[in-house]
Amino acid sequence: MQAFELTQLAHELLVDYADFIDSEKFDDWLGLFSEDARYDVIPRENVEQGLRVSLILCSNKAQLRDRINALREANEYNLHYDRHLVSSVKAKMTEHGVVEISANYAVFQTNLEGQSKLFSVGRYQDLARLEKGRLVLFDKKVIVDTFSVPTLLATPL
Amino acid sequence: MQAFELTQLAHELLVDYADFIDSEKFDDWLGLFSEDARYDVIPRENVEQGLRVSLILCSNKAQLRDRINALREANEYNLHYDRHLVSSVKAKMTEHGVVEISANYAVFQTNLEGQSKLFSVGRYQDLARLEKGRLVLFDKKVIVDTFSVPTLLATPL
Amino acid sequence: MQAFELTQLAHELLVDYADFIDSEKFDDWLGLFSEDARYDVIPRENVEQGLRVSLILCSNKAQLRDRINALREANEYNLHYDRHLVSSVKAKMTEHGVVEISANYAVFQTNLEGQSKLFSVGRYQDLARLEKGRLVLFDKKVIVDTFSVPTLLATPL
Numbered sequence: 001m002q003a004f005e006l007t008q009l010a011h012e013l014l015v016d017y018a019d020f021i022d023s024e025k026f027d028d029w030l031g032l033f034s035e036d037a038r039y040d041v042i043p044r045e046n047v048e049q050g051l052r053v054s055l056i057l058c059s060n061k062a063q064l065r066d067r068i069n070a071l072r073e074a075n076e077y078n079l080h081y082d083r084h085l086v087s088s089v090k091a092k093m094t095e096h097g098v099v100e101i102s103a104n105y106a107v108f109q110t111n112l113e114g115q116s117k118l119f120s121v122g123r124y125q126d127l128a129r130l131e132k133g134r135l136v137l138f139d140k141k142v143i144v145d146t147f148s149v150p151t152l153l154a155t156p157l
Numbered sequence: 158m159q160a161f162e163l164t165q166l167a168h169e170l171l172v173d174y175a176d177f178i179d180s181e182k183f184d185d186w187l188g189l190f191s192e193d194a195r196y197d198v199i200p201r202e203n204v205e206q207g208l209r210v211s212l213i214l215c216s217n218k219a220q221l222r223d224r225i226n227a228l229r230e231a232n233e234y235n236l237h238y239d240r241h242l243v244s245s246v247k248a249k250m251t252e253h254g255v256v257e258i259s260a261n262y263a264v265f266q267t268n269l270e271g272q273s274k275l276f277s278v279g280r281y282q283d284l285a286r287l288e289k290g291r292l293v294l295f296d297k298k299v300i301v302d303t304f305s306v307p308t309l310l311a312t313p314l
Numbered sequence: 315m316q317a318f319e320l321t322q323l324a325h326e327l328l329v330d331y332a333d334f335i336d337s338e339k340f341d342d343w344l345g346l347f348s349e350d351a352r353y354d355v356i357p358r359e360n361v362e363q364g365l366r367v368s369l370i371l372c373s374n375k376a377q378l379r380d381r382i383n384a385l386r387e388a389n390e391y392n393l394h395y396d397r398h399l400v401s402s403v404k405a406k407m408t409e410h411g412v413v414e415i416s417a418n419y420a421v422f423q424t425n426l427e428g429q430s431k432l433f434s435v436g437r438y439q440d441l442a443r444l445e446k447g448r449l450v451l452f453d454k455k456v457i458v459d460t461f462s463v464p465t466l467l468a469t470p471l
Binding site for chain 1: 164261263280305
Binding site for chain 2: 317318321357358359399401402403404416418419420432434435436437459460461462463
């Protein structure tokens, strides 16, 4: 597989990733992860200081599924729309068939009055495997620049 | 045509689309549409409730041209710069040669004092046809998350 | 070289460009420029009025290196994180092997309290040469929409 094809697959993965969150298709979103997938939201400050303290950590897909169910209930009281912008997508095939993917994101939230604001910016540092022609996430790291977010728990990033 | 080539053409279309608005080349912008093109700006809320009430609806290119002329006059009193960020570009060839394109956008506006702010976020859901090696828009849907925009009429999105 | 390959190389250049600033790898960032490279930050207003008055102008890489050293000292007192979103990347091979690259950017800054805000939006208009399979910048123009930025000097854009 050529480099641009791998980048294209990573681009497609992140298009779906953002779209499934923004359109609240959380079952489809879960479908992007392997059963053993980690999902980890870490403040950038901690990463740079070598601290491995997460804001959110799911060690497998069952935990991630529980979390999504909790979010669905919470979101009945926190009505808003999400919109992801994702850029700087980079993908690299490493040893053992592991694909490293990185990208920058900004998430904007819009309230019921139709007012939008910046919600979170940060970076994805993901590991995926190629399965049947598509990339499947088995380690998703969301490194958040924005960590002072009172409603952080209301949305996957 | 391979999938990545179609995505590349859609990317190029949206690069021009954003650039022509941002640099106020509205004749070039109109050139991206077919004569029978619809241009539709709809609040996301309405789309999700199945309501087809548009904020702006042009049913053909003549209407779109009229609208642009009106904007040009209005913008003499509402001086600002626009800047589009567009990501998550996806393109799919469907039946009858129709190409479905989707993407997320954020538009930032800058006033005469050089201060920038978020103006609108949302999603493009477009239909285009392949003509002489490029994509021509015949149905442009701008689904706006941000609908509480007093100056909404001042800029195509 | 085909058009999509050139666009891919330009994309890779701008991914590195943004990443090296955001992660403060300024030596790597300097490595993206040729020795004779110009780096120019100009308000959009000036560009559109045909005025060539820059906010920042480095006429070669030595000047750019000096500037980076100054920034490193200044940033000890202006602690923040940068995050670039870059889209609408376009690349065109012109005569004499010069590659024209354009893109839109938004930079978000996050303070020590973890609060993020929009810092600058604008456009890159760059010239590069193809050297050993990668693009090397020899003329970087950052056309800033946002020019009322008190802390402008604290970060390369």
